[in-house]
Amino acid sequence: MKQNLIYLDNAATVWPKPESVYRFMDQFYRTQGVNPGRSGYDLAVKAGSLLVRLRKRLTKFFGGDEDAPERLVFSYNVTDALNLIIPGLLAPGDHVITTNLEHNSVIRPVNHMVRDHGCEATYLPFDAAGFIDPDDIRKGIRPNTKVVIVNHGSNVIGTVQPLKEIGCLCRERGIVFVVDTAQTAGIIPIHMREMNIDVVAFTGHKALMGSMGIGGLCIRKHVEVRQVRAGGTGVRSVEPHHLEEYPWRLEFGTPNMVGVASLWAGQDWLDEQGVERVHAREMWLASRLVKGLQEIDGVQLYCCDNLQNHLSTVLMNVSGVDPSAVGTMLDADHDIATRTGLHCAPLVHQQLGLVESGGGVRFSVGAFNTEEDVEAAIRGVADIARWAHERRARSVHKIPVIEESEPVQISA
Numbered sequence: 001m002k003q004n005l006i007y008l009d010n011a012a013t014v015w016p017k018p019e020s021v022y023r024f025m026d027q028f029y030r031t032q033g034v035n036p037g038r039s040g041y042d043l044a045v046k047a048g049s050l051l052v053r054l055r056k057r058l059t060k061f062f063g064g065d066e067d068a069p070e071r072l073v074f075s076y077n078v079t080d081a082l083n084l085i086i087p088g089l090l091a092p093g094d095h096v097i098t099t100n101l102e103h104n105s106v107i108r109p110v111n112h113m114v115r116d117h118g119c120e121a122t123y124l125p126f127d128a129a130g131f132i133d134p135d136d137i138r139k140g141i142r143p144n145t146k147v148v149i150v151n152h153g154s155n156v157i158g159t160v161q162p163l164k165e166i167g168c169l170c171r172e173r174g175i176v177f178v179v180d181t182a183q184t185a186g187i188i189p190i191h192m193r194e195m196n197i198d199v200v201a202f203t204g205h206k207a208l209m210g211s212m213g214i215g216g217l218c219i220r221k222h223v224e225v226r227q228v229r230a231g232g233t234g235v236r237s238v239e240p241h242h243l244e245e246y247p248w249r250l251e252f253g254t255p256n257m258v259g260v261a262s263l264w265a266g267q268d269w270l271d272e273q274g275v276e277r278v279h280a281r282e283m284w285l286a287s288r289l290v291k292g293l294q295e296i297d298g299v300q301l302y303c304c305d306n307l308q309n310h311l312s313t314v315l316m317n318v319s320g321v322d323p324s325a326v327g328t329m330l331d332a333d334h335d336i337a338t339r340t341g342l343h344c345a346p347l348v349h350q351q352l353g354l355v356e357s358g359g360g361v362r363f364s365v366g367a368f369n370t371e372e373d374v375e376a377a378i379r380g381v382a383d384i385a386r387w388a389h390e391r392r393a394r395s396v397h398k399i400p401v402i403e404e405s406e407p408v409q410i411s412a
């Protein structure tokens with residue numbers, strides 16, 4: 001491993017995690033690593049109690065129905081959660097409205113519902129600054145619109161969508177509003193009841209400061225979801241079919257208890273630091289990054305002129321250089337980790353006209369980055385832009401000047 005790696009790929013996964021998270025996971029697995037909910041001995045009950053307490057804690061964290069914590073269900077990650085909720089809500093003939101900002105973890109399950117199950121889907125474009133206009137959602141609603149799915153914070157351009165307005169529209173029309181909070185949970189406050197959000201889908205390994213392999217859904221009480229998988233639940237084993245009651249309706253097999261422990265410790269860390277404080281610090285660093293990049297000739301930035309309602313995720317390109325080459329140079333020459341390409345969100349790049357040229361270079365600042373990291377990133381990009389400029393200047397051929405009096409002879 002590179003000792004001095006500057007990690008600016010926090011949108012992929014936040015890394016490192018707080019020390020307290022590593023310690024708690026280790027201690028929990030060593031001392032309580034038994035299967036919860038499957039047996040009645042003391043240790044199994046104790047391990048299970050963390051699961052029950054985390055359901056309550058996260059329901060409160062997301063502003064869900066605190067009297068129904070069983071509707072906070074765990075999955076492997078947000079992709080898994082979305083693959084439970086999308087087919088669990090949509091039936092043949094239903095229409096879903098979503099956006100060009102979505103990750104493939106929404107696009108693909110939605111497209112499968114369209115191709116394989118007779119559903120209809122509308123993908124709404126974002127405006128020039130990277131935002132969805134709630135009015136476009138209103139105009140897109142059809143009599144058979146059942147669900148609206150919105151990515152709260154773009155993993156490509158970092159813009160944060162106006163959930164409250166969209167939620168209000170959905171509530172008035174009885175449409176289920178699902179939010180993909182992969183990039184925002186733990187960094188932007190989310191309150192389901194105040195924002196009229198019906199379903200939050202979350203992943204544990206980003207700003208919630210948990211581990212990989214844990215995510216889930218928080219589902220309001222009035223939302224009906226069909227179960228789409230079946231298996232062991234640890235209770236009522238005699239039942240021949242999967243249980244209808246939550247959380248079992250949407251949980252299958254042994255839970256990731258080390259992941260549960262990580263999320264518990266992640267919540268402790270967030271309580272200590274304050275979600276808004278972590279975000280404010282990241283945005284301070286992001287604004288320095290944007291300012292520095294804006295001053296470099298040949299650098300193109302996307303949707304970050306104004307960092308209001310924005311995450312610390314910045315998309316850019318260096319004129320005339322393939323984004324993947326920029327990523328390789330940043331890594332090889334400057335020890336900087338970024339993510340290049342289409343970022344699993346092809347429609348964003350399509351709308352920005354970047355697919356043909358290989359997408360973009362994404363910097364994503366995290367809680368543990370420093371001002372020095374950002375300065376190094378700016379220097380690295382400046383070096384690459386200078387090199388690209390010199391390369392272009394060298395490759396410009398001098399065109400021979402032809403005297404006007406000299407007739408040009410072209411042979412047949």
Ligand SMILES: Cc1ncc(COP(=O)(O)O)c(C=O)c1O
Binds near residue numbers: 103
């Ligand atoms: C907006 C968004 N949705 C979904 C995902 C998928 O997350 P996971 O791989 O944890 O399921 C990501 C991951 O980057 C994301 O940024």
